[in-house]
Amino acid sequence: MKLQRFVTKHNRQFLLLNGILMGLGLSFNFWTDQRTIAVILLIAASIIGVFPIALHAFSALRYKTISIELLVTIAVIGAFVVGEFHESAIVTFLFLFGGYLEKKTLAKTRASIKTLTELAPTTATVKTAQGEKQVDVDDLAVADQVLVRPGDQIPVDGVIIQGQGYVNEAAITGESKPVFKATTTQVYSGSLLDSGMLTVRTEKVGDETTFGKIIELVEEAQDAKSPAEKFIDRFAKFYTPAVLVIALVVYLITRDLNTAITLLVLGCPGALVIGAPVSNVAGIGSSAKAGILVKGGEVTTALAHVDTVLFDKTGTLTVGKPEVVTTINLIDDAEKLKQTTAQLLAIEKTSKHPLAQAIVTDLMHKKIPNISLKDSPETVKGQGLVTDTLFVGNQRLLADHGIQLDAKEKLTVQQIQQQGLSTVLVADKQHLLLALGIGDALKPDTAAALSKLKAMGLNRLIMLTGDNAASAQAIGQQLPLSGIQAELLPEDKLAYIKAQQAEGHQVAFVGDGINDSPALAAANVGIAMGAGADAAIETADVTLMNANFMALVVAIQKSRQTHANTVQNIVIAIGTVAALLIGLLLGKIDMASGMFVHEASILVVIFNAMRLLRHSNLAKRIQTAKKIAVQR
Amino acid sequence: MAKVTLALDELTCPSCLTKIKQAVSSTPGVTNVKVLFNAGKVKAEFDPEVVQAEKIAAVVTDLGYEVKSNKTTV
CATH class of the missing domain: 3.40.1110.10 (Calcium-transporting ATPase, cytoplasmic domain N)
Structure with missing residues (x-):
C-alpha cells in the first residue's frame, strides 16, 4: 500500500494540479474555439482529482464502509459516461479543496487541546552523584531528585525537599496567580516556577501525573459522543448506502444518468457527520483551557439540561x-x-x-x-x-x-x-x-456565582450538609439558595438526590470529590471542585480544577452554548440537503453547484463551532498566562 | 497485556476512523482498539507474545496514515 501513503502525503499537490488543469480547461472552453484541448485538459483534471478520492473510497470499502468518497467517485464516473467533463473536473476540485479547508479549520477547533499538550514538559534536570544531568522526562523514575530553576517547568508530580519559590499552576488549575511553595509541599508537573529554586523528589512521571491525566481525559472526552452525535452516527450508517440505493432507483426509473449522479453528490452527508462532533470538540477544548474538564458530549448535554444544583457545604461552598x-x-x-x-x-x-x-x-x-x-x-x-x-x-x-x-x-x-x-x-x-x-x-465568589446561576434560570439551588441546622442556616442565609437540607448522613444525601430525580428533576451535585463520590455518581452530572483533585478526575463527570466558584458558572454557560451549537449545526446540515433536493426537483441545481453548496455548508458548521472558542473573561486571563509560559 | 498509543497526523474524515479501527482490530493479538478522532491517536491493548507494537504501527502506516510516535507501556 505504498501508493496510498504517497497519495496521502501529496494530497496538496494533487489538489494543486487538479485546480490548474481545471482552470486551464475551463478557460479554453469559454474563451477559445479549441474544444478538443479544453476537453483533454478537463479529463486530465478529473482523473488527477478523482484518483485520491477513489483510493479512499476503495480502501474504506475493503473494511465494509460505504464512504462519502464512494458516492463522489461513482458520480464522477457517471459524469464521464454522460460526457460532462467540466462537471466532473469541478466536482473533484471542490471536493478536494473543501477537504483541504476542512482540515485547516478543524485544526483550529482542536487547537485548545494541542496547546495543552504542548505545555507538557519534555526535559528535566536530575541531581545525580556525578552532578546535574539533563534528561528526557520519559527517562525519569520515582524518587529521582529533580532540580527546577526559575522559568523552568516542573517536570514531575512530587514533593519539594529543598528550596522554595512562587509557582504558576495555570496548566493544572487554570489559575495563573503564582502560589508560594516551600519544603514538604506538593508540586505538579506542567506548572511553572516563577521565582526561587526547588529540588523536587519525584512521585509520579509522564501519563501518571495529574497533568498527564488531564490531557488524557480531555482527549478522550472530545471523542465521547453526545446523544445527538450517536443518533447521527446511526443515521449516517444507513443514510450513505441509502443515497446510493435511491440514486440507483432514480436511474432505473427515469433512465436519466445525469439526475442520478447529481443526487449522489447532493446526498453526501458531509456537514451532518462533521457538524455535531465539531461543536463538541470546540466546546470541550475551550472549557479545558479554563481548567474545566468535561467528560464528553453526553455530559455537556446533561449539564445543559440541569434544572437543580445541589451543593455540598463544607469544603465546597465554604x-x-x-x-x-x-x-x-x-x-x-x-x-x-x-x-x-x-x-x-x-x-x-x-x-x-x-x-x-x-x-x-x-x-x-x-x-x-x-x-x-x-x-x-x-x-x-x-x-x-x-x-x-x-x-x-x-x-x-x-x-x-x-x-x-x-x-x-x-x-x-x-x-x-x-x-x-x-x-x-x-x-x-x-x-x-x-x-x-x-x-x-464562605469562599469569596460563592454568593456572586450563585446569583449568576439564578440569573441564568437555575432557581433550584439547594445546600446539603451533615452539620446541625443552626450552623447550616447561618451559612445558608448568606447565599441566594432555594433550600437547605441539614443533618444529612452520606446515605441521606444519596437518597435526597434520588428523590429529586424521581420528581423529574435533572440534578447536578457539586462536591469537593473527597468523600462524596456516591453522590457524584448518582447525580445526573457530578461536579468535583478543587485544585489537583486527583481522585475526583476519575469519578466526577465534570472537574473544576480551579476552586473558584465562577468556574461553575462558566462550565454551565459553555455546556449550554455547546448544546445549542450542536443543534444549530444539525439544522444547518439537514436544511442544506433539503434545500438542495428541492433545488434539484425544480431543476435549479446541477452536480457542480450542488457540490459547491455542500462544501460551503461544511465550512459553515465548522465556523459556527469556532464561535465556541471565544472565551469569557475568566478563561481569557488564564490563556494569557499560558501564552507567557510557553514563550519562556 | 501491553498498551500502545500511536500518534498520527490529523484525522479529518470520519470514515478514516472506521477504517483504522477495523484494520487494527483484525490484527491477531490486538484487542480494545480505540481511535481518537480529534486527538489523532490510536490506543490499543496487545499481547506482546503474539504481536509487536511496530507491527501495529505498520498496519496503520499501510492504510496511508503516518505514525508520528509510538509509545508502549507494559
Whole structure:
C-alpha cells in the first residue's frame, strides 16, 4: 500500500494540479474555439482529482464502509459516461479543496487541546552523584531528585525537599496567580516556577501525573459522543448506502444518468457527520483551557439540561477550615489594643488547637508584630489559655476565673453565636476586651456565582450538609439558595438526590470529590471542585480544577452554548440537503453547484463551532498566562 | 497485556476512523482498539507474545496514515 501513503502525503499537490488543469480547461472552453484541448485538459483534471478520492473510497470499502468518497467517485464516473467533463473536473476540485479547508479549520477547533499538550514538559534536570544531568522526562523514575530553576517547568508530580519559590499552576488549575511553595509541599508537573529554586523528589512521571491525566481525559472526552452525535452516527450508517440505493432507483426509473449522479453528490452527508462532533470538540477544548474538564458530549448535554444544583457545604461552598470571620473590639485605647493583639498572637502561637491556628493566621495577615512572652501560657483543657494578665478562651474559662460579663458584653457574645460561629473571648481580670467569631467561611465568589446561576434560570439551588441546622442556616442565609437540607448522613444525601430525580428533576451535585463520590455518581452530572483533585478526575463527570466558584458558572454557560451549537449545526446540515433536493426537483441545481453548496455548508458548521472558542473573561486571563509560559 | 498509543497526523474524515479501527482490530493479538478522532491517536491493548507494537504501527502506516510516535507501556 505504498501508493496510498504517497497519495496521502501529496494530497496538496494533487489538489494543486487538479485546480490548474481545471482552470486551464475551463478557460479554453469559454474563451477559445479549441474544444478538443479544453476537453483533454478537463479529463486530465478529473482523473488527477478523482484518483485520491477513489483510493479512499476503495480502501474504506475493503473494511465494509460505504464512504462519502464512494458516492463522489461513482458520480464522477457517471459524469464521464454522460460526457460532462467540466462537471466532473469541478466536482473533484471542490471536493478536494473543501477537504483541504476542512482540515485547516478543524485544526483550529482542536487547537485548545494541542496547546495543552504542548505545555507538557519534555526535559528535566536530575541531581545525580556525578552532578546535574539533563534528561528526557520519559527517562525519569520515582524518587529521582529533580532540580527546577526559575522559568523552568516542573517536570514531575512530587514533593519539594529543598528550596522554595512562587509557582504558576495555570496548566493544572487554570489559575495563573503564582502560589508560594516551600519544603514538604506538593508540586505538579506542567506548572511553572516563577521565582526561587526547588529540588523536587519525584512521585509520579509522564501519563501518571495529574497533568498527564488531564490531557488524557480531555482527549478522550472530545471523542465521547453526545446523544445527538450517536443518533447521527446511526443515521449516517444507513443514510450513505441509502443515497446510493435511491440514486440507483432514480436511474432505473427515469433512465436519466445525469439526475442520478447529481443526487449522489447532493446526498453526501458531509456537514451532518462533521457538524455535531465539531461543536463538541470546540466546546470541550475551550472549557479545558479554563481548567474545566468535561467528560464528553453526553455530559455537556446533561449539564445543559440541569434544572437543580445541589451543593455540598463544607469544603465546597465554604473554605473547609476554620477562619476568623468577625472580631469585635471592646477596647477604646488604640495603644492598649495594639499591645493586647500582639500578646494574643504570642499566646495563640503556643497552641496547636485549630481555633488558635485560625487566630494566628488572621493576626499574621493583619501584620501584628511578634513579641515574646515573659512566661509561657498555661493551658486549661477544653477552655483556653491563661497568662498573668490575659484570659483567652470560651465563656466557661472566664466564668471559672470569676470574670463576670455585663449585659452589653453578653449580647456581643450572643450575636457571634447566632451566626453559627465558635467564640474565642479575650479578657483581662475585669473586662472582656475582644470577642472573636471563628467558623468555616464562605469562599469569596460563592454568593456572586450563585446569583449568576439564578440569573441564568437555575432557581433550584439547594445546600446539603451533615452539620446541625443552626450552623447550616447561618451559612445558608448568606447565599441566594432555594433550600437547605441539614443533618444529612452520606446515605441521606444519596437518597435526597434520588428523590429529586424521581420528581423529574435533572440534578447536578457539586462536591469537593473527597468523600462524596456516591453522590457524584448518582447525580445526573457530578461536579468535583478543587485544585489537583486527583481522585475526583476519575469519578466526577465534570472537574473544576480551579476552586473558584465562577468556574461553575462558566462550565454551565459553555455546556449550554455547546448544546445549542450542536443543534444549530444539525439544522444547518439537514436544511442544506433539503434545500438542495428541492433545488434539484425544480431543476435549479446541477452536480457542480450542488457540490459547491455542500462544501460551503461544511465550512459553515465548522465556523459556527469556532464561535465556541471565544472565551469569557475568566478563561481569557488564564490563556494569557499560558501564552507567557510557553514563550519562556 | 501491553498498551500502545500511536500518534498520527490529523484525522479529518470520519470514515478514516472506521477504517483504522477495523484494520487494527483484525490484527491477531490486538484487542480494545480505540481511535481518537480529534486527538489523532490510536490506543490499543496487545499481547506482546503474539504481536509487536511496530507491527501495529505498520498496519496503520499501510492504510496511508503516518505514525508520528509510538509509545508502549507494559
